[in-house]
Amino acid sequence: MIHKTSGLLLLPLTLIFLDFILISSLANPTPITSLNVLTYGAKPDGSKDSTKAFLAAWEAACASPNPTTIIVPKGRFLVGNLVFQGNKCTNAPISFRIAGSIIAPEDFRVIASSLQWIMFDGVTNVSIYGGVLDAQGSSLWKCKNSGGKKCPTGAKTLLFTDSNNISIYGLTSINSQKFHIVIDQSNNVKIDGVKVSADADSPNTDGIHIENSHSVNITNSRIGTGDDCISIGPGSTHVSIQGIQCGPGHGISIGSLGRSEDEQGVENVIVSNVDFMSTDNGVRIKTWGKDSKSFVRNIVFQHIKMKMVKNPIIINQHYCLDKPCPKKESGVEISNVRYEDIQGTSNTEVAVMLDCSKDKPCTDIVMGNVNLVLQMVNGSAQASCNNANGLANDVVVPFTPCLKRDLLLT
Numbered sequence: 001m002i003h004k005t006s007g008l009l010l011l012p013l014t015l016i017f018l019d020f021i022l023i024s025s026l027a028n029p030t031p032i033t034s035l036n037v038l039t040y041g042a043k044p045d046g047s048k049d050s051t052k053a054f055l056a057a058w059e060a061a062c063a064s065p066n067p068t069t070i071i072v073p074k075g076r077f078l079v080g081n082l083v084f085q086g087n088k089c090t091n092a093p094i095s096f097r098i099a100g101s102i103i104a105p106e107d108f109r110v111i112a113s114s115l116q117w118i119m120f121d122g123v124t125n126v127s128i129y130g131g132v133l134d135a136q137g138s139s140l141w142k143c144k145n146s147g148g149k150k151c152p153t154g155a156k157t158l159l160f161t162d163s164n165n166i167s168i169y170g171l172t173s174i175n176s177q178k179f180h181i182v183i184d185q186s187n188n189v190k191i192d193g194v195k196v197s198a199d200a201d202s203p204n205t206d207g208i209h210i211e212n213s214h215s216v217n218i219t220n221s222r223i224g225t226g227d228d229c230i231s232i233g234p235g236s237t238h239v240s241i242q243g244i245q246c247g248p249g250h251g252i253s254i255g256s257l258g259r260s261e262d263e264q265g266v267e268n269v270i271v272s273n274v275d276f277m278s279t280d281n282g283v284r285i286k287t288w289g290k291d292s293k294s295f296v297r298n299i300v301f302q303h304i305k306m307k308m309v310k311n312p313i314i315i316n317q318h319y320c321l322d323k324p325c326p327k328k329e330s331g332v333e334i335s336n337v338r339y340e341d342i343q344g345t346s347n348t349e350v351a352v353m354l355d356c357s358k359d360k361p362c363t364d365i366v367m368g369n370v371n372l373v374l375q376m377v378n379g380s381a382q383a384s385c386n387n388a389n390g391l392a393n394d395v396v397v398p399f400t401p402c403l404k405r406d407l408l409l410t
Contacts, residue, residue, distance in 0.1 A: 032067045032069060033064050035068060037050065037053050037072050039057075040056040040057045040060075042057075044100060046078055047078060054079055054082055055082065057070050058070065061094045062084075062086070062089040064092055067093040069097055070097070071097050071099075072098040072131060073099050075101070077102050077103065078104075079103075080105060080111060081111055081117060084121065085122065086122040086124060086126075086163065087122050089123065091124045091125060094125065095126070096127070096131070097130065098130050098131020101131065102134070103136060104117055106139070108139050108152070112140065112153070112177055115153065116159045117135055117155045117156065117177075119159045120159070120163055120166075121161055121162060122161075122163060123160070123164075125164075125165045127169070128169070128171055130170045130171065131171055132172045133173045135174075137205070140154050144203050155177045156176070156179045156182045157179070158171075158180065158181045160183050160184065160186050160189070161186065162184075163185075165188045166183070166189045167191075168189075169192050170194065173194070175198060176196075176198055176202075178204050179206045180206065180225070181194070181196070181207070181209070182211070183208070183210045183216055184211050185212045188214075188215050190217050191216075192219045193219075193220050196221070196224065196225055198225040198226050199226060205227050207225045207227075207228065207230055209232075210233060210239060212233070212234065213235070213236055213239075218240070219240075219244075221245075222245045223249065224247055224248050226249065227249060228250045228253045230244070230246075232269060233255070233266075234263045235264035236266050236269070237266070237268050239270070240269075240270050240272075241270065241271045241274070243272075244273075245277070246274060247277030248279060250281050251279045251311075253284040254266050254269065254285045255285055256286045256287060257288070258287040258288045259292075260292070261290075261291050261292055264294065265294045265333075267295070267298045270299075270302070271300065272301075273303045275304075275305045276305070276306050276312070276344075277307045278307065278308045279310070280311065281310065281314055282312040282314070283312075284311070284315075284316065285299070285334060286316045287316070287317045287357075288330060288332075289317070289318050289319070289320060289325065289328050290326055290328055290331065291328060293331065294332045295334070295335070296333070297336050297337075298336050299336070299337045301339050301340070301342065303340070306343070306344030306345060306346065306372060308345055310348050311350070311351075311353060312342070312344065313339060313342065313352045313353070316353070316355050317329070317332065317334070332357070332360060333360050334363070335362070335363045335364050337365050339365075339366070339370055340366075340367075340370075344371075345375040346375060350383070351373075351382065351383065351398055352370075354384070354385045356387035358387055362390070363389050363390070364390055365388050365390030366392075367393070367394075369394045370395070370397065373397070382398050383401070385401055389402065390404070391404050392404065
């Protein structure tokens with residue numbers, strides 16, 4: 001009887017102890033450390049250099065075993081080149097909560113010499129919430145546009161390289177010297193609700209550039225700039241782009257690809273629910289006229305609206321900026337590209353241009369429910385098609401002669 005009583009008492013006591021542990025863990029979750037850059041000497045006056053303060057805050061966050069939030073309060077914080085290294089971090093989550101603006105020096109040469117302004121190198125589990133990054137690049141644009149021979153290439157505003165599990169929410173990037181946001185050799189990246197702005201004549205100011213990266217999702221963002229709103233470079237796979245307003249700019253581009261022979265390809269890309277407004281291009285694939293083992297495949301462009309776009313749909317396999325242009329055909333293989341539910345107006349007569357390679361013709365091009373009309377009152381939009389093969393499985397305007405009609409629809 002004593003053993004039975006002890007056993008009966010032991011079970012409830014064990015359950016009570018386990019409940020106590022559970023309640024304690026819920027009541028006392030892993031603490032989040034908050035670090036304010038002001039504590040490390042940053043000044044919100046827009047004139048004192050706060051570079052060291054930001055780096056000191058990062059060093060403390062990097063060493064913390066607990067999740068850490070770096071707070072950038074209201075104000076204007078002047079910083080030079082910032083490099084946040086992740087090789088010594090504990091990999092506990094680090095987030096930046098930015099209420100104010102981070103600004104670059106007015107003298108564009110200060111950050112242009114290092115090719116990037118703010119870089120995260122080899123980090124894991126890093127998030128950025130809100131804030132404004134102002135690279136003050138207008139003076140460099142003027143230098144380039146005036147034909148200055150001593151103008152530097154310029155710095156990318158925000159670069160993530162060799163990084164994993166990155167999130168960027170509600171960030172605004174303005175006046176970048178070159179690309180605004182660059183994702184390079186990184187995986188599992190989420191970009192949502194960002195705003196990118198630069199003058200329409202600002203050279204090479206791509207909004208978001210992706211290269212050698214896997215699983216990148218860009219959603220609900222407004223991008224207006226002097227180059228591609230979003231550009232997808234070699235080695236990019238599983239990229240999803242949805243809910244974008246693009247303009248001004250050069251549209252959304254895959255490429256340019258094939259500049260080197262052993263370059264990696266691009267595959268599994270979805271571009272959906274995008275509004276293009278007065279852009280030079282809409283959805284574009286561009287490759288160099290050179291020998292290459294690269295490829296573009298498994299691409300979907302769908303649910304897209306064009307308003308006064310110069311080149312709404314374009315594949316250009318004779319892309320060239322280096323004069324004189326090579327006379328070779330592109331070796332990049334383009335296959336399985338779908339255009340679905342694309343509507344709107346073209347500023348030029350040729351609304352659809354499929355200019356593919358003689359050596360590597362485009363294959364499995366599929367168009368359905370495409371309706372692009374000429375913005376002008378008189379005249380109709382046209383299609384130009386070379387070395388492309390595929391299927392038109394629904395209404396396609398303008399008629400694209402190289403695509404076979406689905407026999408079920410005739």
